[in-house]
Amino acid sequence: MNDLTHLDSTGAAHMVDVGAKPATQRRAVARGRIIMSAKAIAAIRDGSNKKGDVLATARIAGIMAAKRTSDLIPLCHPLPLTKASIDLDLDDTGITVTATCATAGQTGVEMEALTAATVALLTLYDMAKAIDKGMVIDHVRLLEKTGGKSGDWFAADA
Numbered sequence: 290m291n292d293l294t295h296l297d298s299t300g301a302a303h304m305v306d307v308g309a310k311p312a313t314q315r316r317a318v319a320r321g322r323i324i325m326s327a328k329a330i331a332a333i334r335d336g337s338n339k340k341g342d343v344l345a346t347a348r349i350a351g352i353m354a355a356k357r358t359s360d361l362i363p364l365c366h367p368l369p370l371t372k373a374s375i376d377l378d379l380d381d382t383g384i385t386v387t388a389t390c391a392t393a394g395q396t397g398v399e400m401e402a403l404t405a406a407t408v409a410l411l412t413l414y415d416m417a418k419a420i421d422k423g424m425v426i427d428h429v430r431l432l433e434k435t436g437g438k439s440g441d442w443f444a445a446d447a
Contacts, residue, residue: 315436319402321429329421351375351409
């Protein structure tokens with residue numbers, strides 16, 4: 290038997306039927322980081338970036354991405370999100386993005402959280418690339434997921 294749920298018995302890709310699953314509260318948290326120059330961090334921190342409010346733009350982009358995940362990832366179910374938030378933590382070497390998504394539904398929100406974090410990071414790159422083209426996006430990963438049949442999961446080193 291195939292353990293990959295997005296493949297049918299013949300090996301063809303398909304969207305998993307979750308219709309018989311009960312709706313439960315589900316939550317996922319993903320995190321990633323963008324490393325950048327001190328000059329880029331300073332411009333973001335003091336608001337002198339010529340493209341505008343970098344942090345607000347990245348936050349909105351991440352939230353919008355969470356809402357559009359099923360349009361981007363071929364076999365994802367469209368989900369009615371009850372929460373999509375982006376937290377941005379600046380330090381001297383970069384910005385850490387933490388995305389939290391939640392729903393009351395029949396399938397999890399891991400992909401929404403991962404997509405939100407990634408798009409927020411890409412937006413930070415786009416907004417600061419005139420200052421630093423050598424930025425590095427790194428360590429995008431799921432930190433936790435709660436709810437559903439498989440239960441709760443937490444990254445061991447988070």
